[in-house]
Amino acid sequence: MSTTDPKLMDKIISLAKQRGFVFPGSEIYGGLANTWDYGPLGAQLRMNIKKLWWQDVVERRPDMVGLDGAILMNPKVWEASGHVTTFHDPLVEDVVTHKRYRADHLLEKALDTTMAGKSLEDMAKLIVDNNILSPDGNELTPPKQFNLMFSTKIGPVSDSGTDVYMRPETAQAIFVNFRNVLQSSRQRLPFGIAQIGKAFRNEITPGNFIFRTLEFEQMEIEYFVEEGEWETKFEEWQKWMQEWAVKIGIDTEKLHADDIPENDLAHYSKRTIDFDFEFPFGKDELWGLAYRTNYDLSQHQEHSGEKLVYTDPQDPKNKFIPHVIEPSMGVDRTMLAVLVSAYDEETVNDNTRVVMRLPHIIAPYQVAILPLQKKLELQDVAKKLYTILGGKYRTEYDETQSIGKRYRRQDEIGTPYCITIDFESLKDNAVTIRERDSMKQERIAIDDVVNYLEKTLQ
Ligand code: GAP
Secondary structure, three states: OOOOOHHHHHHHHHHHHHHOOEEEOOHHHOOOOOOEEEOHHHHHHHHHHHHHHHHHHHHOOOOEEEEOOOOEOOHHHHHHHOHHHHOEEEEEEEOOOOOEEEHHHHHHHHHOOOOOOOOHHHHHHHHHHOOOOOOOOOOEOOOEEEEOOOEEEEOOOOOOOEEEEEOOOOHHHHHHOHHHHHHHOOOOOOEEEEEEEEEEOOOOOOEOOOOEOOEEEEEEEEEEEOHHHHHHHHHHHHHHHHHHHHHOOOOHHHEEEEEOOHHHOOOOOOEEEEEEEEEOOEEEEEEEEEEEEOHHHHHHHHHHOOOOOEEOOOOOOOEEOOEEEEEEEEHHHHHHHHHHHHEEEEEEOOEEEEEEOOOOOOOOOOEEEEEOOOOHHHHHHHHHHHHHHHOOOOEEEOOOOOHHHHHHHHHHHOOOEEEEEOHHHHHHOEEEEEEOOOOOEEEEEHHHHHHHHHHHOO
8 A cells, every 4th residue: 555645544543543553642531632652562563663773773883882861951951952042943823723833834835835944034924925824714923933842840849940851852861971971981983872762842733643742752873973074974874774764664665865955954953864754644754864063062062161072092182072973763753654664455355454564573573373263272282382482582372253353463463474273283283374465374393383483584
């Protein structure tokens, strides 16, 4: 099914709820708009994506180390990083309904032109000159800047506590710990620090399921380099991101690496590529790759008064603030792009078969063990096999409903292999292995199951 079919989104949202990938947040209390909870399969899928990322960027690279920074940081961090003064979006309000919108988004849609580099005054004039109204047909307030950082208070008394922000990106914990990591690890330039963690943004227009939420998770790398090598390293990371998209099953025909125009770059960046993906609701940013220069470390050095320089081991007189390449990937958007890419429908015996063609490496379950009936002798064999496979693969044991319904469920949740134990198994010590994509069934000896899976589930 095409990833740009608008109906695909509804199908994915419904399957995600029904099968336990994503539930609406706080549902029994009527929900809380734009919050989502990940169910058993969603939690596992996210975990698999994050684990694979961590293995690939930290555990399998000698030039990378990990970090797990705090969500709450000294507010001076956000002054130094520029987020207090510049991390905002232009907000307009419908004067009747009081619904809030991004002025740039409304204008871009109405005038079919970019608002990159436009000031609040420019946008106010365009709204008036072109009689731009809210989606409900009402007048709009003039645009004003709206800071996206959530703030909260530390301390037992709410009106006298210290104001702090919920981090809007994980990156700053890496910059703030640059010296600690350098001193405690054996790293020398070029090297990177990777981190996975929650970030929070008070988005004006959250929506499109888990695409734009208020609370989300990022997998970020700050890769420190000498200034002269930034272009080479930028290209290396771009290639890596493209290859990783293939590895996790993202439809790369729908993935576009677009350079952000200079007048639309974030305050810290000299070059940024957005990896845009063709989602069912339109093409939008999946991941970002930015050259942040040495902006962040310089800012933190200036604001904290602490030296954040690197000393060249070959020439100790050569001290400088390293430059940074930043591959930044949202876990939630990655999961959405993976689901959108994997979802498929086909007609089998006049019925529609829904199948999530997830790569084995990240599928929530890799194997399902299905005794044909709830009979003790079959359950015995099935449970023994579960014990053997459970320690090696993500394995589900399911003995409910008819075998047809169980296959259907496993197809929908993307399980690559189903193993059925039937009455013949008691005689011939063999089982049926069914492959998800081809639906091909093979009879193999129970003793060969591990070998078989070892060859196919890498
Ligand atoms: N440190 C750089 C940074 O935060 P960003 O482009 O603002 O850059 C990086 O965010 C990634 O985080 C995005 O490419 C996207 O995958 C994810 N992301 C950003 N805002 C999000 C939101 N409101 N909901 C879900 N994911 C989001």
